[in-house]
Amino acid sequence: MILSASVRRLLAALTGLTLLLLYLPLAVVVLNSFNTSKSLTWPPPGLTFDWWERAFHSAGARDAVGTSVEVALTATAIALVLGTLMSLALQRHDFFGKSSVNLLVILPIALPGIVTGIALNNAFRGILSLQLSIMTVIVAHATFCIVTVFNNVQARLRRMGSNFEEASADLGAGLWTTFRLVTFPQLRSALLAGGLLAFALSFDEIIVTTFTAGAGVNTLPIWILDNLFRPNQAPVVNVVAVVLILLSVVPIWIAQKISGDIDNLR
Amino acid sequence: MSVDTARAAVPETRRTAARRVSSSLSARPRARLALLLAAPLTWLVLVYVVALAALLVSALWTVDSFTGEINRSLTFDNLKEIATESLYRTVTLRTVGVAVLVTVVDVAIALPIAFYMAKLASQRMQRILVIAVLTPLWASYLVKAFAWRSVLSDGGIFQWAASRIGLDTPGYGLTAVVITQAYIWLPYVILPIFAGLERVPNSLLDASGDLGASTWQTMRTIVLPMLTPAIIAGSIFSFSLTLGDYITVNIVGGANQMLGNLVYTNVGAANNLPLAAAIALIPIVIMIGYLTAVRRTGALENL
Structure with a gap:
């Protein structure tokens, strides 16, 4: 299709505008982390490093990061196993009720977080009489993280077809050997991308977490929400946010480096 | 291999x-x-x-208003209350309205940038753009909502900029909720549409051009039909995520309530889980209806 130069320019301009829109609020966060005004007025009356110093000495923020990493890592590990099994089942087999199972995987993310949240809260406390703890958060997070792994692995399985697996079986490899030496190496980058997304999803989740975290389990989003409206803490939250934005480049860079495949980052 | x-x-x-x-x-x-x-x-x-x-x-249980204990005999009282009380109808309409607006805004913004990324940008540029679109996804949801709170505040940057052209900040309210939610979910809409566009072969677009179709005709008759599942996949995110949100509303929505707020209040302060469950049925029914309706388009494989 031949696009006229003016249409091209228009699309490029819109792209630039959209990026500006995406980054402007983040830039405001970065600037506000140096803003001397606690009410974050614009333009900033002065700049200071105080908040950065306070943030580095905030035990609450540090602990919250630790808790979030623990939850996200465990939930991601569970999601990786369950999501891979599920995608192998759905992509390599045909069976009755397949589309319902497919829907079931998507449901925890497609239904609003508050529904998942109160449903699990009710199930944990009402039905199972469990104390809410860090475990309940992990179970909840793993449940909605399955879908990101599932989607990535399924897309990869669909693309790679089953020729290599059949060849491996014809050459006498057992199921496990075929998985270990043929299927898994081809899935590795898809697993990495799905795992990264699952980690990110869990790390940033607030609504389901609110309903499934026990007292004293402060993930980073819960800590942020607690401190957002405290006048003395809001700038510290800004600092934490800036650090998160900077750190977020790392996993994206890894994913790009390893997979080299943009499709997998969805 | x-x-x-x-x-x-x-x-x-x-x-x-x-x-x-x-x-x-x-x-x-x-x-x-x-x-x-x-x-x-x-x-x-x-x-x-x-x-x-x-x-x-x-949702079929009730709560004794004196003791606060749950009565487990089944009744349709909660459902009746939700169907008849005007409060629930108003809030449902408001929530769905906000979710639809957010989705429309997101798709409208996503289409041009996704098209540029998939079809016009060089390979190198495409990589950079994908990273640029992905990065904000990793910034905390709360921080982004809070960023808009400070952007839209009295004395914030929006007012500062808008006052130069004689406008004012919309302040905290439904407009702010739509802006903030559209902002937060935008990358989730751009990425599936971008991936969908990548799957539209360039040769098809060239063929359409060679056969004399105008740009607009090619877009409408070739690109759009092939892109529909991807657009729907993107809309599932923005629509569903907005439908259940109550935190953005608390941060930038002023006194407005959405369905999520009603559920949250009933679970927490009002200690009425059955009523909360009944209210939660509204987004569940809406979402399941939406998912079933779009399942045949193949959108779910594009998530």
């Missing part, structure tokens, strides 16, 4: 127990399927389906 290593690593067939299990499984695809499905399906059913079903049942 790893076929060479596979051959090297499997020198000969030994009749171990694992080997016997493996070969008997190769002959039985059903058993293989059952093994694969057992763990994930058990997890999803035990954790999720049971919880969801229990929630649906508890």
Whole structure:
């Protein structure tokens, strides 16, 4: 299709505008982390490093990061196993009720977080009489993280077809050997991308977490929400946010480096 | 490819127990399927389906207003209340309205940038753009909502900029909720649409141009129909995520309530889980309706 130069320019301009829109609020966060005004007025009356110093000495923020990493890592590990099994089942087999199972995987993310949240809260406390703890958060997070792994692995399985697996079986490899030496190496980058997304999803989740975290389990989003409206803490939250934005480049860079495949980052 | 290593690593067939299990499984695809499905399906059913079903049942319970205890005899009182009270209708309409607006805004913004990324940008540029669109996804949701709170505040940057052209900040309210939610979910809409556009072969677009179609005609008759599943996939995110949100509303929505707020208040302050469950049915029904309606378009494979 031949696009006229003016249409091209228009699309490029819109792209630039959209990026500006995406980054402007983040830039405001970065600037506000140096803003001397606690009410974050614009333009900033002065700049200071105080908040950065306070943030580095905030035990609450540090602990919250630790808790979030623990939850996200465990939930991601569970999601990786369950999501891979599920995608192998759905992509390599045909069976009755397949589309319902497919829907079931998507449901925890497609239904609003508050529904998942109160449903699990009710199930944990009402039905199972469990104390809410860090475990309940992990179970909840793993449940909605399955879908990101599932989607990535399924897309990869669909693309790679089953020729290599059949060849491996014809050459006498057992199921496990075929998985270990043929299927898994081809899935590795898809697993990495799905795992990264699952980690990110869990790390940033607030609504389901609110309903499934026990007292004293402060993930980073819960800590942020607690401190957002405290006048003395809001700038510290800004600092934490800036650090998160900077750190977020790392996993994206890894994913790009390893997979080299943009499709997998969805 | 790893076929060479596979051959090297499997020198000969030994009749171990694992080997016997493996070969008997190769002959039985059903058993293989059952093994694969057992763990994930058990997890999803035990954790999720049971919880969801229990929630649906508890919507039929009531709470004694004096003791605060749950009465487990089944009645349709909660559902009746939701169907008849105008509060719920108003809030539902408001919530769906906001969710639709957010989705429309997001798709409108996503289409041009996704098209540029998929079809016009050089490979290098495309990579950079994908990273640029992805990065804000990793910034905390709360921080982004809070960023808009400070952008839209009295004395904030929006007012500062808008005052130069004689406008004012919309302040905290539904407009702010739409802006903030559209901002937060935008990358989730751009990425599936971008991936969808990547799957539209360039040769098809060239053919359409060669056969005399204008740019607009090509977009409308070739690109758009092929892109519909991707657009729907993107809309599932923005629509569903907005439908259940109550935190953005608290941060930038002023006094407005959405469905999520009603559910939250009833679980927490009002201690009325049954009513909360009944209210939660509204977004569940809407979402399931939406998902069932779009399932045939293949959108769910594009998530």
